[in-house]
Amino acid sequence: MYVSYKWLQEYVDLSGVSPEELAEKITKSGIEVEGVETLNEGISGVVVGYVQEREQHPNADKLNKCLVDIGAEEPVQIICGAANVDKGQKVAVATVGAVLPGNFKIKKAKLRGEESHGMICSLQELGFESKLVAKEFAEGIYNFPQDTEVGLDALEQLHRDDQVLELGLTPNRADCLSMLGVAYEVAAILGREVKLPVSGVETSSEKAADYIQVTVDAKEDNPLYVAKVIKNVKIGPSPLWMQARLTAAGIRPHNNVVDITNYILLEYGQPLHAFDYDRLGSKEILVRRAKDGEEIVTLDDAKRKLTADHLVITNGENPIALAGVMGGANSEVQADTTNVLLESAYFIGGPVRKASKDHGLRSEASARYEKGVDPNRVRAAAERAAQLLAEYADGEVLEGSVEADSLSVEPAVVSVTLEKINRVLGTDLDMKYVEDLFSRLQFETATDNGTIIVTVPTRRGDITIEEDLIEEVGRLFGYDNLASTLPIGSATPGHLTPYQNKRRMVRHYLEGAGLYQAVTYSLTNELKATQYALEKREPVRLAMPMSEDRSVLRLSIIPQLLEILKYNTARQNDSLAVYETGAVFLANGSEELPEEREHLAGAVTGLWQSHLWQGEKKPVDFFVVKGILEGLFEKLGVTSAVEFRQSEKEGMHPGRTAEIYLSGTSVGFIGQTHPTVEKEYDLKETYVFELSLKAILEADVPPLQYVAIPRFPSITRDIALVVDKEKAAGELESIIKEAGGTLLKEVHVFDLYEGERMDEGKKSIAFSLKYFDPERTLTDEEVVKAHDKVLDAVKEKAGAVLRG
Amino acid sequence: MQERLKELQTEALEKVSQSANLKELNDIRVSYLGKKGPITEVLKGMGKLSAEERPMMGALANEVRDAITSGIEEKQKHLEEAAVHEKLAAETIDVTLPGRPVKTGNHHPLTRIIEEIEDLFIGMGYTVAEGPEVEKDYYNFEALNLPKDHPARDMQDSFYITEETLLRTQTSPVQARTMEKHDGKGPVKIICPGKVFxxxxxxxxxxxxxxxxxxxxxxENIRMTDLKGTLEVFAKKLFGEDREIRMRPSFFPFTEPSVEVDVSCFKCGGKGCNICKKTGWIEILGSGMVHPNVLEMSGFDSKKYSGFAFGMGVERIAMLKYGVEDIRHFYTNDVRFLNNFQVHE
Structure with missing residues (x-):
């Protein structure tokens, strides 16, 4: 809502409060003023001139040579390019020395050999928005009414010596979609009176009821319809002050009749519509729901197909307006209109919103109906409009109104205790103060033993419960005046859950290991959603996606991480490691919410280590990434429950992929992406992993317990085993551990040889075995005995031969 | 004989002092002090001496031996030190060359902001509550006082999956779920971070x-002043000790009264600059007293209980705090962007 400061002054005394101060006060008490615009800012030296003579410029087809009286001693010669300039017009002249918006200074000039002492201006050149300039002046210079005095300040004549406050209204404050509503608000803030406009007009002896009959079928959608008839109007421009107010509010002037309806819409917040009475095609108004397939051509010349969701005004047969949204072209007020049917109606928001949405048609009227208008202003607005039509369109107002009224309006009565007000706000206000605040709002109050009973005017439909009253008190008291306290009451221990705690550890660990945390979108396309899913399921689909690329919820994070690697590689960062923790979504049937599982995924590409001046460059490989995960499992205390098993997976290198098992259940995988994928993403060798974070964080881990440092020496035995190439080191390690018994405390691989000195299809793996007993020093015999068991077992179970 | 010994001593010490390395020094030791050396030779003639002279000569011989030995030792120590010096000098490195990089990643800036806020509120007795990103219409809207026909929940604004499920548009459903779990018993003190759509x-x-x-x-007895005090603590922690807050009345369906909260501009301190659009204030969050309908729908007696809620966009906070100009940076994950957030504050 744009509010003219000068206009507002008609309803509230604003003396001593500048527009900027007013803006600050309004903002602090509840309605954000998003800006204050000075309409004549940066403009000076523009006066009203009279074009005495106009002739074609001798040297230019498209220029006019004008002699213009600007109220100075002598008329001045001005060269003007506007096609519509002519002798006898009153125009806006930027005189020599004038300044126009954009710091455009007017100087004496010579145009094609002819002197020009100023410029005749269009409204756009005077800072008007193009869309707000009346159509007849949209393409050229502006003409003042003939009775405008020459030499006066043109911007003052245009009522542009004004400032406009732009209110950012929240949906609950529809009451401030009118000047009167703003006036009540400002009056409450300033503690001043509201001066209401005075209506009243002499009516003719003819009765409106003899001209029109009103029937409302859709009473629920339209509880009150008021029609008035005004005869013999003379269509012409509305007065400049009215045009100026409309323009300031963002509405383009048309003609006096239309402008008056818009003026009342702004003043009362009540949309009005003027029909050309003689174009109705009947003497009847019937308000009903549209029939499916029925059509109407609206004022914007668009043909609109209607359904039974839409409410229409008809002439008994055919639609003549889309109720509350826009009038029909067939009954539009035109230059030759003489008799007007004025509609002031109370439409319910629902059907208006539906029509507005279905037709993509938002009007000043629909915006107000959608949020709710004040039922008590319907008649007053019609009376005031009739008065203005008599005054500014020479209309003859017929006696009475024709109404269809099924409306019952009772103002809401809401009460609240003083104790509750103070308890919620944390204040210590007394009853008198609270009563006074409500009287500033012009709410009627009564008190009863600590309770204040408030009768809420119908203009404030947003106030229905006691909290709404508390808010009114709070905002007018001023939140700046509230003290600052902290909640009192029983202490609550603040903490992270073990899961949240571990997840933070996982992040810190991975970042310490060199991975950047990434955050990506949950929505992706079908292929990416499922490509690396741990579990094959149908993805969850949006009902109405905005694009294919954001149409389903991910089942895996890896594709998005690959996308990040691709993006960075293309920008000369081809060595990078990233990880993400986040939900993946597993569909659960359409009625149920999908299962959301938190995953941990990582992707590493390019060089893992490089120390360039030392000539060191090590690309990432499987074991780098596996090592990172092993370190993580160690931190989580699940190492002994984890197993890596060779496996194959779509999109992964068939020989370099492992499925990860936790206590025998698959929880994820690790490996190199398939070279075709690497090619697709323009990546070097890339390794990825994805795990169910939930599974690894919620694994059963025994409570932390100290293990004593061994006091007795350990004995180490190394063995090199020759086995088939396919034999997995992990399998050998398991056999060794099992056979070694309780004395064997540590086993690790320390060498792998697959070179030419081996027989075809064989390899040698060397293990280091550490034996000890925490209670005593082991004897040689004991170690030999245990070690022999190990050797027997690997021979027997893995066909291993001890390498000489 | 006596003279011969003196001569040997002088001669040996002369050679010792001239020796250039440990090998030469060792040769001198062997040649003078060895079993076949000149001193031994001289002492072989002792038999010819008288019984009185013998001890004297023996003592002198020992004296000479000791002198040569200590001369050698001293020289040896000297030479060894020189050798060490030489070795160290040869080992000199250019300490200005770059060290071996320890590559570390870091928190995403959004996580950084979230953890900072979580930690602040944990310190004030809050716990961190999380909830699903795909929500029931009920928790996302209805339980928050946004009934089915409310304009603020237009289909256009949300990603629906079915008529009853959607990607949550706010983290508030976590509040509704948490309150519901509390079974009408307070106190509830939670902070809820998460993705919204x-x-x-x-x-x-x-x-x-x-x-x-x-x-x-x-x-019981949660007041609006508590909200103000809490948000002041928050603003000061996140944006600096000198910050003030301003509460402006506003409207949200789930709170009443509702306020929008501005923090005094941390760039200009309130004088007015580009960041605060010359107002001195920056809007950072929305908040208010929990609407009685929300309390009742989640099983709390609104006569007995009251509460406050506040919520903010993490990207907005990060953009303000770090001066990020484009929200898409947070989701592109350009490493040059992420690297900005290495420093631990």
Whole structure:
């Protein structure tokens, strides 16, 4: 809502409060003023001139040579390019020395050999928005009414010596979609009176009821319809002050009749519509729901197909307006209109919103109906409009109104205790103060033993419960005046859950290991959603996606991480490691919410280590990434429950992929992406992993317990085993551990040889075995005995031969 | 004989002092002090001496031996030290060459902001509550006083999956779920971070996915002044000790009264600059007293309990705090962007 400061002054005394101060006060008490615009800012030296003579410029087809009286001693010669300039017009002249918006200074000039002492201006050149300039002046210079005095300040004549406050209204404050509503608000803030406009007009002896009959079928959608008839109007421009107010509010002037309806819409917040009475095609108004397939051509010349969701005004047969949204072209007020049917109606928001949405048609009227208008202003607005039509369109107002009224309006009565007000706000206000605040709002109050009973005017439909009253008190008291306290009451221990705690550890660990945390979108396309899913399921689909690329919820994070690697590689960062923790979504049937599982995924590409001046460059490989995960499992205390098993997976290198098992259940995988994928993403060798974070964080881990440092020496035995190439080191390690018994405390691989000195299809793996007993020093015999068991077992179970 | 010994001593010490390395020195030792050396030779003639002279000569011989030995030792020590010096000098490195890089990643800036806020509120007795990103219409809207026909929940603004499920548009459903679990008994003190989704085209200031963090306190006698005090603590922690807050009345369906909260501009301190659009204030969050309908729907007696809630966009906070100009940076994950957030504050 744009509010003219000068206009507002008609309803509230604003003396001593500048527009900027007013803006600050309004903002602090509840309605954000998003800006204050000075309409004549940066403009000076523009006066009203009279074009005495106009002739074609001798040297230019498209220029006019004008002699213009600007109220100075002598008329001045001005060269003007506007096609519509002519002798006898009153125009806006930027005189020599004038300044126009954009710091455009007017100087004496010579145009094609002819002197020009100023410029005749269009409204756009005077800072008007193009869309707000009346159509007849949209393409050229502006003409003042003939009775405008020459030499006066043109911007003052245009009522542009004004400032406009732009209110950012929240949906609950529809009451401030009118000047009167703003006036009540400002009056409450300033503690001043509201001066209401005075209506009243002499009516003719003819009765409106003899001209029109009103029937409302859709009473629920339209509880009150008021029609008035005004005869013999003379269509012409509305007065400049009215045009100026409309323009300031963002509405383009048309003609006096239309402008008056818009003026009342702004003043009362009540949309009005003027029909050309003689174009109705009947003497009847019937308000009903549209029939499916029925059509109407609206004022914007668009043909609109209607359904039974839409409410229409008809002439008994055919639609003549889309109720509350826009009038029909067939009954539009035109230059030759003489008799007007004025509609002031109370439409319910629902059907208006539906029509507005279905037709993509938002009007000043629909915006107000959608949020709710004040039922008590319907008649007053019609009376005031009739008065203005008599005054500014020479209309003859017929006696009475024709109404269809099924409306019952009772103002809401809401009460609240003083104790509750103070308890919620944390204040210590007394009853008198609270009563006074409500009287500033012009709410009627009564008190009863600590309770204040408030009768809420119908203009404030947003106030229905006691909290709404508390808010009114709070905002007018001023939140700046509230003290600052902290909640009192029983202490609550603040903490992270073990899961949240571990997840933070996982992040810190991975970042310490060199991975950047990434955050990506949950929505992706079908292929990416499922490509690396741990579990094959149908993805969850949006009902109405905005694009294919954001149409389903991910089942895996890896594709998005690959996308990040691709993006960075293309920008000369081809060595990078990233990880993400986040939900993946597993569909659960359409009625149920999908299962959301938190995953941990990582992707590493390019060089893992490089120390360039030392000539060191090590690309990432499987074991780098596996090592990172092993370190993580160690931190989580699940190492002994984890197993890596060779496996194959779509999109992964068939020989370099492992499925990860936790206590025998698959929880994820690790490996190199398939070279075709690497090619697709323009990546070097890339390794990825994805795990169910939930599974690894919620694994059963025994409570932390100290293990004593061994006091007795350990004995180490190394063995090199020759086995088939396919034999997995992990399998050998398991056999060794099992056979070694309780004395064997540590086993690790320390060498792998697959070179030419081996027989075809064989390899040698060397293990280091550490034996000890925490209670005593082991004897040689004991170690030999245990070690022999190990050797027997690997021979027997893995066909291993001890390498000489 | 006596003279011969003196001569040997002088001669040996002369050679010792001239020796250039440990090998030469060792040769001198062997040649003078060895079994076949000149001193031994001289002492072989002792038999010819008288019984009185013998001890004297023996003592002198020992004296000479000792002198030579200590001369050698001294020289040896000297030479060894020189050798060490030489070795160290040869080992000199250019300490200005770069060290071996320890590559570390870091928190995403959004996580950084979230953890900072979580930690602040944990310190004030809050716990961190999380909830699903795909929500029931009921928790996302209805339980928050946004009934089915409310304009603020237009289909256009949300990503629906079915009529009853959608990608949550706010983290507030976590509040509704948490309150419901509390079975009508306070106090509730939670902070809820998470991803939310709105039907927006991505541009510099809009993102179809973004992060919110919300807080909720429900208890007996929770007052609006408590909200103000809590948010002051928050603003000072996040934006600096000198910050002030301003509460402006506003409207949200789930709170009443509702306020929008501005923090005094941390760039200009309130004088007015580009960041605060010359107002001295920057809007950072929305908040209010929990609407009685919300309390009742979640099983709390609104006569007995009251509460406050606040919520903010994490990207907005990060953009303000770090001066990030485009919201899309948070989701592109350009390493040059991420690297900005290495420093631990």
């Amino acid at each position: 709105r039907r927006d085209n991505d541009d510099a200031t809009h993102s179809h996915q973004f992060m919110q963090i919300e807080g909720l306190v429900v208890g």
